[in-house]
Amino acid sequence: MARAPTTADAFNAVAEPRRRQILDLLVGGERPVNDLVRQLGLAQPLVSKHLRVLREVGLVDVRDDGRQRMYRLDGRPLKPIHDWVKGYERSWSQRSDRLDAVLSELQGSELQGSELQGSELQEKEDGDDGREE
Secondary structure, eight states, X not given: OOOOOTTSXXXXXXTSHXXXXXXXXXXXXXXXXXXXXXXXXXXXXXXXXXXXXXXXXXXXXXXXXXXXEEEEEOOGGGHHHHHHHHHHHXXXXXXXXXXXXXXXXXXXXXXXXXXXXXXXXXXXXXXXXXXXX
């Protein structure tokens, strides 16, 4: 089965790591393309290609400001991604809670073990080696 084009929806568009980096930069506000090029360390044509894909799925808006093109994030197309991921949040929370319980148990066992070792050391220092005379 052929893979859906990257411009089909936000899911496919953000699958590319460089596009996510662009979105991360645009979270801070509107930026000219040259600023994005500089921040990403990529060639301008490559950044423009990624911006075109993001624009086609509605994640990025562009406006002309004199000779510059200014890009800004439009987060509305990310809502379906957020809603989908949110469905997994309960599972993550439950797993995290179970991990916390296991860690607490281990820490309790470790603390008891160190207390026992400490009492054994104290007995040796006191001259009681546990043998009857």
